[in-house]
Amino acid sequence: MDELSRLDSFYHRLHPLVKLLLTIAYIAVVLSFPVRSLAGLFPMLLFPLIGYALSGIPVRTCFYRLRYILPLVAFVGIWNPILNRTPVMTLGALTISAGMISFITLLLKGIYALMASFLLIATTGIENICYALRCLHIPKLLVTTLLITYRYISLLLSEAGTMASSYALRAPNQKGVHYKAWGSFLGSLLLRSMDRATALYQSMQMRGFSGDFYYTKGTRMQTPDVLFFVLGLGLILLVRFVPIATLIGQLFV
Amino acid sequence: MSKIVIECQDISCYYEKAKPVLSNLSFAIHEGESVGLIGANGSGKSTLLGALCGLISHEGVMQVAGLSVEKVNLPEIRKKLGYVMQDSDNQLFLPTVYDDIAFAPRNYGLSAEDVERMVTEALRRTGIEHLKDRQNYKLSGGEKRMVCIATILAMQPEIILMDEPSITLDPYNRRTLIQNLQAMPETKLIASHDLDLILETCERVILLDEHGIKADGDAEVILTDEALLKSCRLELPYCYQKVVPLKKG
Ligand SMILES: Nc1ncnc2c1ncn2[C@@H]1O[C@H](COP(=O)(O)OP(=O)(O)OP(=O)(O)O)[C@@H](O)[C@H]1O
Ligand SMILES: [Mg+2]
Numbered sequence: 001m002d003e004l005s006r007l008d009s010f011y012h013r014l015h016p017l018v019k020l021l022l023t024i025a026y027i028a029v030v031l032s033f034p035v036r037s038l039a040g041l042f043p044m045l046l047f048p049l050i051g052y053a054l055s056g057i058p059v060r061t062c063f064y065r066l067r068y069i070l071p072l073v074a075f076v077g078i079w080n081p082i083l084n085r086t087p088v089m090t091l092g093a094l095t096i097s098a099g100m101i102s103f104i105t106l107l108l109k110g111i112y113a114l115m116a117s118f119l120l121i122a123t124t125g126i127e128n129i130c131y132a133l134r135c136l137h138i139p140k141l142l143v144t145t146l147l148i149t150y151r152y153i154s155l156l157l158s159e160a161g162t163m164a165s166s167y168a169l170r171a172p173n174q175k176g177v178h179y180k181a182w183g184s185f186l187g188s189l190l191l192r193s194m195d196r197a198t199a200l201y202q203s204m205q206m207r208g209f210s211g212d213f214y215y216t217k218g219t220r221m222q223t224p225d226v227l228f229f230v231l232g233l234g235l236i237l238l239v240r241f242v243p244i245a246t247l248i249g250q251l252f253v
Numbered sequence: 254m255s256k257i258v259i260e261c262q263d264i265s266c267y268y269e270k271a272k273p274v275l276s277n278l279s280f281a282i283h284e285g286e287s288v289g290l291i292g293a294n295g296s297g298k299s300t301l302l303g304a305l306c307g308l309i310s311h312e313g314v315m316q317v318a319g320l321s322v323e324k325v326n327l328p329e330i331r332k333k334l335g336y337v338m339q340d341s342d343n344q345l346f347l348p349t350v351y352d353d354i355a356f357a358p359r360n361y362g363l364s365a366e367d368v369e370r371m372v373t374e375a376l377r378r379t380g381i382e383h384l385k386d387r388q389n390y391k392l393s394g395g396e397k398r399m400v401c402i403a404t405i406l407a408m409q410p411e412i413i414l415m416d417e418p419s420i421t422l423d424p425y426n427r428r429t430l431i432q433n434l435q436a437m438p439e440t441k442l443i444a445s446h447d448l449d450l451i452l453e454t455c456e457r458v459i460l461l462d463e464h465g466i467k468a469d470g471d472a473e474v475i476l477t478d479e480a481l482l483k484s485c486r487l488e489l490p491y492c493y494q495k496v497v498p499l500k501k502g
Contacts, residue, residue, distance in 0.1 A: 125348075151346065158390075199343035202308050206336050207408060208360035210328060 011055035016128040073110030264313030289451035290444040292461030293486035298444035335410030341397035375407035394421040448490035
């Protein structure tokens with residue numbers, strides 16, 4: 001993830017605050033679509049696609065990295081088609097129920113939100129996002145907590161990896177971790193990663209960190225940043241309130 | 254005598270109050286002194302260094318750079334202290350070597366050019382310019398070690414605390430480290446089992462044993478006292494041990 005944020009592109013160079021605000025606006029707009037407005041939601045896909053194109057990060061990277069989270073998104077709406085079978089239209093032999101539509105809407109919303117968040121983190125880096133949050137006067141405490149949590153999750157994963165290999169080296173005949181060892185494994189995983197998180201935080205403190213993000217202090221918003229922001233926000237709102245799909249449909253009628 | 258920069262009077266350091274790791278410790282370190290901190294595993298070297306940075310609780314009078322080690326003074330004290338931790342993985346937290354070394358200068362509000370200059374200088378002094386754009390978590394143990402040392406040099410601290418600086422270093426890098434240490438005018442407190450390194454870089458040694466200071470004095474005197482070292486689970490530096498003649502083919 002951090003590697004991706006090291007790449008250089010127009011989108012990477014945008015001011016973090018612009019990216020943060022646009023992402024929040026985009027997610028808010030996506031979530032604001034009513035349950036059955038499938039037609040309205042489709043054009044919203046445009047924005048993440050533009051973002052990915054501008055940043056040079058392939059969309060498939062996002063889906064690959066988020067492959068474990070995506071099923072969860074699907075799971076949220078999975079009951080809809082079963083619970084709500086009111087038919088709304090028929091396509092040949094296939095009857096499409098209201099539940100199916102709302103399921104697909106939910107699924108799309110989830111995927112869009114994930115795509116947008118991934119793009120933000122991948123092109124901005126967690127420190128810069130925290131800096132942008134501080135620009136918005138979000139309290140130091142919350143922002144630092146966010147930063148530490150983000151680092152903690154990566155720590156947790158790397159500690160788990162280390163422990164699993166150390167376990168595997170001493171239990172060569174076994175596949176995975178024996179279920180009897182799960183308890184102590186998890187316990188020491190938590191303790192270990194907490195200790196490491198503390199130590200890392202201490203290392204930050206020792207080098208002058210006090211909850212302020214001095215990183216990007218020099219960078220000012222420039223005209224392209226502001227333009228991009230206005231343009232992006234305008235387009236998002238346009239797509240939200242003008243039923244583009246219907247308009248295009250009417251063109252052909 | 255020059256001014257005192259680290260002073261401890263009758264302090265005890267502890268993780269749990271009931272079981273202090275160190276107790277009744279008193280010593281003073283003067284400006285510009287290089288002091289080696291030695292002692293067996295678990296004798297409390299890392300604990301003492303941590304306590305001086307205010308990372309571990311202590312009781313008693315402890316002053317660093319003229320300030321008492323307590324919460325209100327910590328930011329001021331830490332500005333003057335550079336601390337190389339025992340475990341490199343705990344020290345480095347940013348994705349690239351460059352960013353990690355630049356972290357402290359940036360935090361102290363230096364301009365972009367000054368940050369660049371400090372980082373370049375630190376990389377040059379440690380001889381790791383080639384690692385600049387590498388990812389921290391993909392470095393070898395010794396490479397990480399050198400990066401840790403560079404992160405501290407870039408801070409330009411007045412007082413340097415090092416915990417096992419030479420661990421995992423190859424002979425060449427260890428020599429670079431020793432030369433760096435010898436060239437640094439700053440006050441240094443170096444905890445290590447590498448007694449030869451201590452002998453080359455420090456004029457004074459503090460020997461910890463059984464929760465306290467067993468000896469404190471001239472490095473050459475303490476490091477040649479075989480009986481004393483043995484009683485503390487240490488041995489003579491290699492340079493004083495029996496020389497094995499090279500076998501010639
Ligand atoms: N987080 C901790 N909580 C409780 N006790 C600790 C903790 N860390 C260290 N100790 C104990 O404190 C004592 C001193 O540890 P310390 O790490 O200071 O030793 P050291 O002299 O640095 O040893 P080494 O040469 O192995 O690095 C040890 O007995 C250790 O078990
Ligand atoms: Mg130690």
